[in-house]
Amino acid sequence: MTGWVRMLAVCSWLLLVCAASAAAQRPEGWDRYLDRPRGPYRGQVLDAETKAPLAGAVVVALWRRDRVYPFHITTEHYAVRETVTDSEGLFVLEVKDIEEGAPRRTRRPVFLIFLPGFGSFPRMQRSPTGFLGDVFERDRTAVELPRLEGREDRLRNLDTFSPHSLSESPHQDLPRLLRAVDEERAAVGLKPYPSPEKR
Numbered sequence: 001m002t003g004w005v006r007m008l009a010v011c012s013w014l015l016l017v018c019a020a021s022a023a024a025q026r027p028e029g030w031d032r033y034l035d036r037p038r039g040p041y042r043g044q045v046l047d048a049e050t051k052a053p054l055a056g057a058v059v060v061a062l063w064r065r066d067r068v069y070p071f072h073i074t075t076e077h078y079a080v081r082e083t084v085t086d087s088e089g090l091f092v093l094e095v096k097d098i099e100e101g102a103p104r105r106t107r108r109p110v111f112l113i114f115l116p117g118f119g120s121f122p123r124m125q126r127s128p129t130g131f132l133g134d135v136f137e138r139d140r141t142a143v144e145l146p147r148l149e150g151r152e153d154r155l156r157n158l159d160t161f162s163p164h165s166l167s168e169s170p171h172q173d174l175p176r177l178l179r180a181v182d183e184e185r186a187a188v189g190l191k192p193y194p195s196p197e198k199r
Contacts, residue, residue, distance in 0.1 A: 042141075045091070045143050051144075057118075058176045060177055158185065
């Protein structure tokens with residue numbers, strides 16, 4: 001067997017293993033594409049240690065869509081929406097206008113929750129764990145965020161995402177998130193998130 005054939009066989013095997021692993025984590029019958037409007041999405045954000053509600057946490061939902069071409073598929077942004085938690089840590093994202101008009105192959109939304117001084121969702125939360133694909137479609141899912149004590153942890157948390165990964169125009173689409181990010185950047189001695197003119 002020549003080297004490139006062996007490499008092709010190994011890559012194919014790895015792809016099959018990864019696909020099987022991803023499928024095993026999803027509940028049976030779960031589809032990543034919107035088959036109907038799924039919102040409104042709701043939840044509650046709590047301090048992981050004290051279980052106290054966290055007011056002012058920014059919750060962002062991002063929808064992407066797949067475009068299928070003869071020899072490849074591209075994924076592009078479709079819509080993004082943000083809200084903040086109230087004094088009880090509760091949030092509701094009304095998204096009927098987005099999901100009713102969604103084009104074919106629009107994916108179900110992914111979520112980010114960010115609050116200065118706390119680990120963000122979906123990478124640093126204490127709960128929920130496991131499969132998160134439909135977590136906010138359920139009735140009031142509780143998300144527990146850990147408090148970050150040191151500067152290094154807070155910098156690492158900021159490095160887990162970029163507002164530009166959520167929107168091509170975050171200053172226009174995500175003003176609440178950018179205010180929270182700038183507050184956290186100031187707390188750890190960084191300059192504000194770059195404005196469009198400075199990028």
